Amino acid sequence: MGCAMLKKRLIGVITVRRGWAVQSFGFRRWLPLGRPEVLAQNLDRWGVDEILVQAIDRSVANRGPDFELLERLGRTGLSTPLIYGGGIATLADADRAVSTAADRVCVDALLRDNPREVDRISRHLGAQAVIGALPLARRDGTLRWLDHRNRGETPLLASALGLFQAGVVSEALLIDWRNEGAYGSFDEALLEAFPVAEVPVIAFGGLSEPAQLRRVLGMPRVAAAAIGNFLNYTEHAVQCYREQLVGVVLRPPSYRAMGQA
Amino acid sequence: MSPRRTVGIVDYGVGNHTSVWRALHALGYRCRVTQDTEVLNGTDLILLPGVGAFPSAMQAIESRGLAEYLRSRAREGRPFLGICLGMQLMADSSSEFGHTAGLGLIPGQVVPLQQAAWHIGWNTFESVGRDPLLRAIDGESVYFNHSYVFEAPPEYSVGVARLMKPFLVAVRRENVVGLQFHPEKSQSAGREALRRVINGLCDA
Numbered sequence: 337m338g339c340a341m342l343k344k345r346l347i348g349v350i351t352v353r354r355g356w357a358v359q360s361f362g363f364r365r366w367l368p369l370g371r372p373e374v375l376a377q378n379l380d381r382w383g384v385d386e387i388l389v390q391a392i393d394r395s396v397a398n399r400g401p402d403f404e405l406l407e408r409l410g411r412t413g414l415s416t417p418l419i420y421g422g423g424i425a426t427l428a429d430a431d432r433a434v435s436t437a438a439d440r441v442c443v444d445a446l447l448r449d450n451p452r453e454v455d456r457i458s459r460h461l462g463a464q465a466v467i468g469a470l471p472l473a474r475r476d477g478t479l480r481w482l483d484h485r486n487r488g489e490t491p492l493l494a495s496a497l498g499l500f501q502a503g504v505v506s507e508a509l510l511i512d513w514r515n516e517g518a519y520g521s522f523d524e525a526l527l528e529a530f531p532v533a534e535v536p537v538i539a540f541g542g543l544s545e546p547a548q549l550r551r552v553l554g555m556p557r558v559a560a561a562a563i564g565n566f567l568n569y570t571e572h573a574v575q576c577y578r579e580q581l582v583g584v585v586l587r588p589p590s591y592r593a594m595g596q597a
Numbered sequence: 598m599s600p601r602r603t604v605g606i607v608d609y610g611v612g613n614h615t616s617v618w619r620a621l622h623a624l625g626y627r628c629r630v631t632q633d634t635e636v637l638n639g640t641d642l643i644l645l646p647g648v649g650a651f652p653s654a655m656q657a658i659e660s661r662g663l664a665e666y667l668r669s670r671a672r673e674g675r676p677f678l679g680i681c682l683g684m685q686l687m688a689d690s691s692s693e694f695g696h697t698a699g700l701g702l703i704p705g706q707v708v709p710l711q712q713a714a715w716h717i718g719w720n721t722f723e724s725v726g727r728d729p730l731l732r733a734i735d736g737e738s739v740y741f742n743h744s745y746v747f748e749a750p751p752e753y754s755v756g757v758a759r760l761m762k763p764f765l766v767a768v769r770r771e772n773v774v775g776l777q778f779h780p781e782k783s784q785s786a787g788r789e790a791l792r793r794v795i796n797g798l799c800d801a
Contacts, residue, residue, distance in 0.1 A: 341759060343719045343738060383784060385719055413619030417740055417782045434613055434648060439742065439782060459694070461649050464715045464742050506715045506744075534714070559718065587719055587738050 343587050344553045345385035345560035346574050347538060348567050350375050352391040352405065352422070359565045360392070361517035363471065363484055369568060373408045379567065380416045383590060384574045387418050388442065388509075388562060390469075394423025395445040396485045401429050403436060410437035421469060425450070430457045434465065442509060444469040447496040448483060451504075458504045467538070468496070468505040471513035472526050479529050482513050492531070500532040507559060508532065512541030517565050520545035527555060538562050546580040553584045602799050603627040605640030607667070607683075609657045612648035617680065620781035624792050634666045641799050643670055647682030651691035651707060651745070654682055655699065664700060671702045676798035677773045684768065684775030685747055693745050703770045705749030712760040715744045720758040722766065722778065722786075728755045730774065730797045731767055737786035739778040741766070747775065772798060 350372050351360045357375045358366040369375060372389060379387050389409065391402045401423040409418060420433050421442030430441045441461070446454055447468050458466045471482040473489070480489040481496075499505050510530055515521035521542035530537065539552050540562035549561055567573045578589040604626050606614050618628045621644075629636050637643060645667070647654050658664050671677045679687050688699040691707035699707070710716055724735035741758065749768050756767025756776075766777035774794055780787035 341720065342716065345718050380784075410615045410619075413623055414616070415620065415782060415784045415788065417742070417779070435615075437613065437615060439613065439616070439648075439779070459650065460653065462744065464717055464744050465648065503714055506717060536715075536717075 341585060343385070344558070344585050346577060346586065347386045347388050347419070347560050347562040348379035348384035348574065349388045349390065349540065349562050349564035350379070351564055352389060352402065353393050355402070355405065359517060359568070363482070363513045363516060372405060373412050375568065376409055376414060376418070377412050379574070380412070380414045382572050382574050383587075384416060384567070385560070385587065387414065387416050389418065389420050389422075390442065391422030392484070395425075399423055400425065401433050403432060406433055406436040406438065419467060421467075426453060427456045427460055430461060434461060440465045440467060442467040442469050443505075444471070445483070445485060447499060448493065451495045451499055454499055455504050463503055463506045466505045467507045467509050468500060469509040469511060470530075471511040472530070473512070473514050474523060474525060474529060479526070484513075497532055500535045503534075505535070507536045507538055509538045509540055509562065515542035516540075518542050519566075520548050522548060522552065524548070524552060527552070527558060533557065540564070546577060549577065550581055550584055553581070553586070601625065601627060602641045602795060603629065603639070604642050604644050604795065605637040606630045606644045606646060607637065607663065608632045609654070609661055609663060611654045611657050612646045612682070614646060616781045617644065617646050620788060620791060624788060626795065632661050632663060634663070637666070637670070642676040642678060642795055643667065645677070645679040645683035645686060647680065647686060649682060651682065651685060651693040651699070652695070652697045654686060655697050658686070658700075667700055668702065671700075671773050674772050676795070676801070677702070678794055678798065679773075679775040680781070681743060681777060681779055684777050685745060687768070687773060687775050688747055688749070691745065702773050703749055703753050703768050703775065705747055705753065705768070707745050707747055710744055710746050710764070712762060712764070716741045716758070716760065723757050723759070723763070725754055725757055728769055730769065730794055731756050731790060733793050734786050734790045739780065739783040739786055739790070741778050743777060747777065772801065774798060
């Protein structure tokens with residue numbers, strides 16, 4: 337039991353490259369972890385609030401979503417909500433991802449390439465099912481948006497920001513890509529600098545230390561913290577975080593098997 | 598020991614049936630995922646899932662000729678459960694993307710959530726009234742993902758959640774129950790809710 341209000345979430349991130357779950361460091365170095373569906377089952381059993389599976393090489397190679405992976409994830413019978421990102425370029429892609437296994441989809445390159453298609457996806461699936469991912473960095477006091485396909489940076493495009501302002505996407509996944517995988521290094525100023533105040537934010541990239549998680553989750557605009565590598569170093573890591581974050585509005589720690597009634 | 602129940606998951610081309618099927622299977626139920634009314638007739642409980650927008654879902658149901666079947670099944674007093682959008686489809690109408698008529702199984706309208714743009718994440722379920730069906734998960738956190746809500750007369754309310762104020766998240770009219778949250782994605786509390794509702798309706 338907990339207080340009767342909407343909780344902030346701890347999201348477990350599984351980064352997938354070439355079909356394998358990897359530890360990711362700064363969007364440029366990867367170490368293998370194993371099969372994504374096994375990691376998803378672990379996170380499910382350990383009671384994370386949502387699972388984000390991001391297949392980081394699908395847009396780069398223009399290969400579309402990894403539906404085989406989604407089918408394998410679907411077969412595991414996860415009892416935790418699943419967000420899928422990677423290669424979603426059309427409404428058909430998003431629709432199939434949801435009908436296969438995902439509860440929500442995360443779009444990244446599509447925000448840049450085709451905002452109208454993001455709008456079509458939102459109208460079909462509902463904005464609550466659509467998250468916009470933005471890998472960001474601050475340089476000379478301004479926000480720079482990484483295009484991970486060519487590693488180029490641009491300012492945030494008005495067309496993409498419009499999707500957040502208009503409520504076409506329900507949450508912004510703000511990724512501190514430079515600090516991803518580095519302990520306690522998330523650049524909290526990104527959260528203040530993101531210009532759309534109305535949209536709830538998921539913070540990701542270098543969030544590992546309870547003190548920083550407490551500060552970040554304490555910000556009214558932050559709905560969730562996403563954690564990747566650091567959930568894989570300890571069993572029940574998410575419950576350990578919950579124990580250390582007493583006072584933050586989270587689900588309370590629990591060690592019962594989550595999928596069993 | 599109660600007989601093994603068969604749940605008919607209505608396949609109208611919208612949403613993720615796999616998650617619901619897996620959750621029910623893990624709880625020991627047989628499932629039929631189908632739009633075939635003959636197959637649905639042979640099941641103990643109809644489960645109407647759903648993800649997405651109300652108008653396209655109703656259109657999908659109508660185009661498959663399922664709307665009248667679902668209404669008659671509910672009228673006959675057979676157990677009926679709607680989940681998330683499936684709950685909202687039980688209303689008289691929705692204002693999502695304009696006015697759309699619903700199945701009309703439980704009086705009420707589906708309207709935008711007033712307190713926030715969305716209700717996404719884990720929130721506390723509060724059982725209301727004297728209906729014992731969902732009392733077992735009173736106070737438990739369950740997973741929500743929606744932006745419209747079902748507004749029904751209080752006699753049909755069996756559960757609420759809160760943002761600033763309470764709002765309806767579970768409805769019941771005799772054999773028909775709707776849950777706004779996703780029990781199949783609400784870990785142990787959700788599975789307990791599924792088990793209680795299915796067995797409660799089938800045993801009634």
